[in-house]
Amino acid sequence: MDREGIIMRNLKVTARHKLQMLLFLFICLTGCTHAWKLSNIEPESYPEIDKLNMRVGLKLTAELLSAEYKWGGGVSDRFIIPLGEIMSMNAQRLAHSLFSSVTTIQDSSASSGEKVDVILTPRVVSVEASRPISGRQEAHTTIILEWTLKDMNGNLIWMKTFSERQSYPTRGEEFHGGNNTKNSLQSIISALFNNSFQAMSTSKEIRDYATSRNM
């Protein structure tokens, strides 16, 4: 084989290797998506109190119902844990524990026709998933939940934001169902709703409004 032939053969080999490299990179850069579920979505239980005499419309927005904890993607696998169901169940349990009458209102559903005095809206402001690349470090999770209570004219009666965060080890948990992450999320959500219940049940502003409505 002459020199030109060797060169041309090398060029063909190089082209084939480039194709293999691109294929390898494509495989490396594409991750799978894993949807995990929380093992326990039973809502919190609250102590019995004298319920506030108000007809509350609990507004469950599409944003709340689609809340999720997610991380990864791009070059690595993507993990998603839906939070909408546990959030909405907890919001309903909390509202029923606090107020004498609760009507659930969803964005997608038409008005039920029930008369309400106020609209209570929970909003997931942010779900932060800070995951370390190295297993030596801890993951941080922060969920910020905001509540607004408005009268039927849209005037704010009460508003409060609750923030809960936890740090926990994640070494190898992708291979074991993400138990640390799930436990941490459940613990955060539990704390968020307990703090919300505590704040709403002792709120001077909500009690004053309920009293003024019933005078």
Place this chain on the structure above:
Amino acid sequence: MREIIFNKSLNYLPVTKAWLIIKTHGLLYMIIAFSILLSSCYIAPRLPEYNVQPIDNYTNKQSKNGLVIAIRPMTENDEYEKYFGENLRSSNILTVLIVIDNQSSSSVILSNDRISLGHGNISDISNADSNYKEPFSSAAGAIAVTSPLLLPFISMSAAKADEVKHNMLTKEFHSDTLSPGDKTHGFVYFKLKDKDLTSDKWFVHIAALDTATKTWTAFDLPFEWTERE
């Protein structure tokens, strides 16, 4: 033409050789090398909490009907490094500490969407009267508060960006109802555009709702700051 092909092929030969070595030793080395490339050696430092002073210690404050609000814009790069682990100014983010003390006899509501940043003289902003109806945040030129999670930190690794956002979230100001005697504080973040940086006169606009009278009270706290190169 032949000469060009010849020179090109010589350049490819070492690549071919390297590929043959990798092939000989299996894909393991390649995967390890690729993992190292993708990983960052960034280790998150433990950052100190910001030491918030009693409201009387702040010079830039206003008091209306017993509600006292103070601000402290963070303009020093060193402070950003110390408390957020990154100079947020390089990402065009201006951070302002807000300290609130409700010394009135009414409850007030402070909402993040009623906090904004303006530039220029307050007197030029017609919306900034004390009994305005429309939120100033929607006024032309007003810069709304930004959530840390929405900020793109493209100049740093994903791990570092996560850590910076985490620190910003933990120090963030949250919407709140303050009963008489209640206090609160936190940082708000404003994402500035290049055209905003020409200004040297700024003000933070905060509207507080009195829950008893259902009236909004506006606070406009001015400060001077020029972006330094």
